[in-house]
Amino acid sequence: MQISSRFTLAVHIFACIDTFQDAYKVTSEFLAGSTNVNPVIIRKILSQLKAAGLVAVARGTGGVSVAKPLEEITLLDIYRAVACVEHGTLFHFHENPNEQCPVGRNIHRILDDKLLQVQNAMEKELASITLEDIKRDTENCIGEP
Amino acid sequence: MQISSRFTLAVHIFACIDTFQDAYKVTSEFLAGSTNVNPVIIRKILSQLKAAGLVAVARGTGGVSVAKPLEEITLLDIYRAVACVEHGTLFHFHENPNEQCPVGRNIHRILDDKLLQVQNAMEKELASITLEDIKRDTENCIGEP
DNA sequence: ATGTGATGTAACTATTGACATTACATTCAA
DNA sequence: TTGAATGTAATGTCAATAGTTACATCACAT
Numbered sequence: 001m002q003i004s005s006r007f008t009l010a011v012h013i014f015a016c017i018d019t020f021q022d023a024y025k026v027t028s029e030f031l032a033g034s035t036n037v038n039p040v041i042i043r044k045i046l047s048q049l050k051a052a053g054l055v056a057v058a059r060g061t062g063g064v065s066v067a068k069p070l071e072e073i074t075l076l077d078i079y080r081a082v083a084c085v086e087h088g089t090l091f092h093f094h095e096n097p098n099e100q101c102p103v104g105r106n107i108h109r110i111l112d113d114k115l116l117q118v119q120n121a122m123e124k125e126l127a128s129i130t131l132e133d134i135k136r137d138t139e140n141c142i143g144e145p
Numbered sequence: 146m147q148i149s150s151r152f153t154l155a156v157h158i159f160a161c162i163d164t165f166q167d168a169y170k171v172t173s174e175f176l177a178g179s180t181n182v183n184p185v186i187i188r189k190i191l192s193q194l195k196a197a198g199l200v201a202v203a204r205g206t207g208g209v210s211v212a213k214p215l216e217e218i219t220l221l222d223i224y225r226a227v228a229c230v231e232h233g234t235l236f237h238f239h240e241n242p243n244e245q246c247p248v249g250r251n252i253h254r255i256l257d258d259k260l261l262q263v264q265n266a267m268e269k270e271l272a273s274i275t276l277e278d279i280k281r282d283t284e285n286c287i288g289e290p
Numbered sequence: 291a292t293g294t295g296a297t298g299t300a301a302c303t304a305t306t307g308a309c310a311t312t313a314c315a316t317t318c319a320a
Numbered sequence: 321t322t323g324a325a326t327g328t329a330a331t332g333t334c335a336a337t338a339g340t341t342a343c344a345t346c347a348c349a350t
Contacts, residue, residue, distance in 0.1 A: 001146035001307070002230050002237035004337070009239050011256060015248045027296065034246040037239055038339050043297065060347030062296035075259070085147050086336095092147035092308090094154050094182055101179040103160045106286040110279065111156060114220070118270040125266035129259055141251040146336065149308070172325065183310050188326065205318025207325040231307095237337095 006082040009035055010045050011075065011134060017055075017066055018135045019142065025063045045082055052081035070135055076126035090119040151227040154180055155190050156220065156279060162200075162211055163280045164287065170208045190227055197226035215280055221271035235264040 012035050017026050024030060028046060032039035046064060049055045054077060056067045066073070080088075093111075098104035157180050162171050169175060173191060177184040191209060194200045199222060201212045211218070231237075238256075243249035 001149055001336090003235055004146060005237045005239040006337090008236060008252075008256060008260075012239070012242065012248065012252050015252065015255060016246075019248050025296095029296085034243050034249045035239055036241040036243050036249070040299085040340075041338065043299085047298070057297070058347085059297055059345080060295085061349095062347095075263075090148055091153060092150045094150040094157070094180055096181040097157065098179050098181050101161075102287045103157065103164050103283065104179045104181070106283065107153075107157050107160065109286045110160060110282045111153060114274055114278075115153075117274075118220075118267055121270035122263055122267035125263040129262075133259075134255065137255045138248065138251065141254045142247045146307090151308085170325095174325080185311075185328085186309060188328085192327070202326070203318085204316080204326055205324080206320095207318090 003079075003084045004082070006045055006048075007079055007084050009037060009042070010049060010078045010082050013042070013045065013049070013064070014066065014073075014078070014131050015134055015138045017064055018070075018131075019138060021065060027062045027064070031064075048082050049078070052077065054078065054081055066131070070131040073131045074127045075129045076123055079123075079126050089115075090122065091115045148224075148229045149227070151190055151193075152224055152229050154182060154187070155194060155223045155227050158187070158190065158194070158209070159211065159218075159223070159276050160279055160283045162209055163215070163276075164283060166210060172207045172209070176209075193227050194223070197222065199223065199226055211276070215276040218276045219272045220274045221268055224268075224271050234260075235267065236260045 013031055016031055016034050020026055020030070028039045028042040031042045035042070046055060046057055050057050050067075054067055054073055056065050058064075086092075093108070093115075097107050158176055161176055161179050165171055165175070173184045173187040176187045180187065191200060191202055195202050195212075199212055199218055201210050203209075225233075238253070238260075242252050
């Protein structure tokens with residue numbers, strides 16, 4: 001299974017805020033238009049980002065803004081905020097290896113650290129990219145269409 | 146979503162072959178017993194591993210063996226063999242970003258290389274671990290229960 | 291104070307992939 | 321040729337994703 005599109009949607013949302021916040025009020029309806037995704041899905045993601053302290057959402061009047069300096073928000077923060085993998089573990093393990101079998105009894109001792117090592121490598125890479133990078137590249141891409 | 150347990154199952158299968166091939170005939174039934182997973186699932190995984198040239202499965206008489214030297218099989222080979230992610234891309238992208246929107250029109254140009262960079266970091270780590278490592282750690286773990 | 295436009299959520303649905311299970315045709319060695 | 325095993329189709333269950341409708345709530349502007 002792939003990692004949920006909630007993650008790419010969340011990054012898309014931030015790119016929209018960066019780009020449009022001065023010209024438009026960035027609402028869930030507006031974001032739904034840019035992403036081509038249902039506004040309720042957008043609101044669900046926004047509430048996850050809000051719970052993680054990454055955005056501020058204005059009730060009543062409406063509109064989304066970023067809650068922290070862009071260089072302090074990494075793709076890892078966003079990835080974790082939208083909870084793309086269960087229990088924070090990237091790899092799903094078969095649930096009940098046979099305790100009577102020498103291999104089944106030890107498979108977690110054998111594998112867990114290796115799986116974590118792989119997951120850490122991926123998360124480290126996610127952590128190395130910030131919203132500042134996204135903003136810069138967004139401006140560059142839009143600048144040269 | 147997490148990466149399918151087919152991956153951890155496949156590694157478990159190799160650990161079983163390493164450990165038991167001299168003492169037992171390693172069949173799908175046997176592997177189902179060690180993993181606590183349905184034998185048909187095991188056979189499906191075995192047929193994927195066979196298609197990738199990683200194992201040999203004896204029809205009729207039954208039994209599985211490894212088809213290459215252990216140090217030439219990496220966790221990445223196994224991961225790819227069992228096709229855990231669709232189209233080989235770890236991140237699922239929302240399908241139809243709005244081409245009328247400057248951000249929607251450019252979001253792939255902005256994000257694709259970064260997602261690939263993250264995926265590559267993960268795959269590189271998978272490639273750094275071989276079945277030789279698994280075998281060594283399996284023997285160590287079983288040796289000191 | 292009230293109307294307006296927005297958010298926050300609950301409820302229901304459709305779709306998809308994972309995994310389990312039954313059934314059976316096929317294979318190959320003893 | 322018999323028996324143990326593989327290969328695979330068909331079917332079912334379950335969970336997560338994503339869409340959709342509906343509506344209560346909120347806060348500002350008039």
